[in-house]
Amino acid sequence: MNAITLPDIAAQTTSPTLPLDWVGMCGVALPLILEGRCITAHADAGVSLDDAGARGIHMSRLYLALEALEREELTTGALRRVLARFLDSHLGLSTRASIRLQGKALLKRPALVSPLAGWKAYPFEVSARKDRWGFHVELHLELAYSSTCPCSAALARQLIQQRFSEDFANRPLELEQVLTWLGGSQGIVATPHSQRSSAQLWVRLGAGEDIPLRRLADLAEQALGTAVQTAVKRADEQAFALANGQNLMFCEDAARRLSDALQGQDWLTGFRLRVVHAESLHAHDAVAEYRWNYSAE
Template sequence: MTDSASSSIVRAHTHPNPEPALPDVAADQPALARALDWVGMDGICLPICLPGSGGQLMQVPAQVDVAVDLQDPSARGIHMSRLYLLLQASLAGEMLSAPGLRRLLDACIASQQGLSSAARLALRYDHLLLRKALSSDNAGWKRYPVTVQATLCDGHLQLMLDFSVEYSSTCPASAALSRELNARRFNEDFSEDFAGARPLSNAVVSDWLVSERGMAATPHAQRSRAQMRVELKPSFDELPLQALVDAVEVALATPVQTVVKREDEMAFAALNADNLMFCEDAARRVAHAMSSDSRVSAWTIRVAHYESLHPHDAVASVSGRNI
């Protein structure tokens, strides 16, 4: 028996019924040939890696959108499973960063074997930051919804970061009217024109101020939200989410709190009194913070005050580009 005949017998014995090749209709010609701007998948559930405490990485759940362009009009479709496997391998094992996103987008383009020249990603997740209480020795976690958008086209990486910050806004007009009513009540209680007028002293006035009579009105305040979209400069490798959140919260001065003891609530009330804001004021404060940030090349801001005075919201928007 020849060697070739023996090999044939071995192959036949090992694979008596070899599996036929599976059909691939994606290789067929499209009925209407045309290049497509973007093709991909939305809403993929995957873990991503973020920096945690002590320099450790932590995995958090995210929803991911991915797409590539389809340059070849004669190609029916892209290789979606390759994109999925790349996302799964990269995002779960490497900290989210600008260089990492560039490498991933490059790999997405290469996986299409000439069909694509551009790729983009969007990652949506909740970022938790530990925030210290205003006065007491406590801290609590606060949630910040985040979207990272990365696009690689002609070798240029564009990084967009969307996030929002909640804060308290006390109306300046309402505060002025409340002060007016408080003054009128003071005059009513201490004027010589009214019966029972009492002589003024520090102790008398102090007792009156902390009594129910000492507050004729309170200004209306409401939970508010500042939504930011910033384009990051490519020279920065990190995604400076916490630094940008800190800058916005410092600018607004009244971010919502987590753990609140009585001393914290008193400090919060004082901050609100010192930072009376219309929505226009809030938008300008955040714009000033973003316009002076060296990591940001462009920004768009929208603030909304969810009014307690009436059933509609007060909103303001502003955008700009840094030199």
């Protein structure tokens, strides 16, 4: 029996119409190996369609090229090879290729004081493209932290001072009485407001091979000082309260801390950052942004 030749409609030529900037697939489920662990991710993969006479691209060739990412650690080299395969399989049709990988990386984080530890999820995105300007890779990472308002802390301290003056104005001070007062509800008449906050970092990577997700997360959390916790005991919660009290910050402070930390790194060529403090005082958020050597493209 003769083999039946199946029609390839995408390969059919048409009268010249319009080249397209990007054609591909979005949301392709894909396992990745990152930081030595297999994680579930989704990929957007595509190429330009420069031949105005071509009806379409070969989607299946892009899909099959993605399989290479299942078998090795995610590196810039692996991304470069996949993009090269995208273009090799579309010779004469495409001159630009791109891929975007989205997922959540799980990093194990120790408690502040106790021997406990727990897993924390970090949403991330790795974007790579190959075009006539070369090969480019960017890492986007989102992380959560706690921020305590410096203004509310000062106002709370003032109220505590006033109450202390009222309660001890005409009394001799005795250490035990003061300690009892400080440990009671009348001593802490006001507390500063804190809020869960988030930082988003877009980092353009240099010539290195690795995808420095853990390095970036560690760097950012060290700069901020009050990363949200996982498993805790009371001693850890107390240490967290102490860290917040000694680490007051507006969103502007957080943005500047992150900028200072990132600008000292030789493995990146530019970055953009955005911090959001979801205020407990207001019904709106406080936001700060900054970019360094990062122009919109």
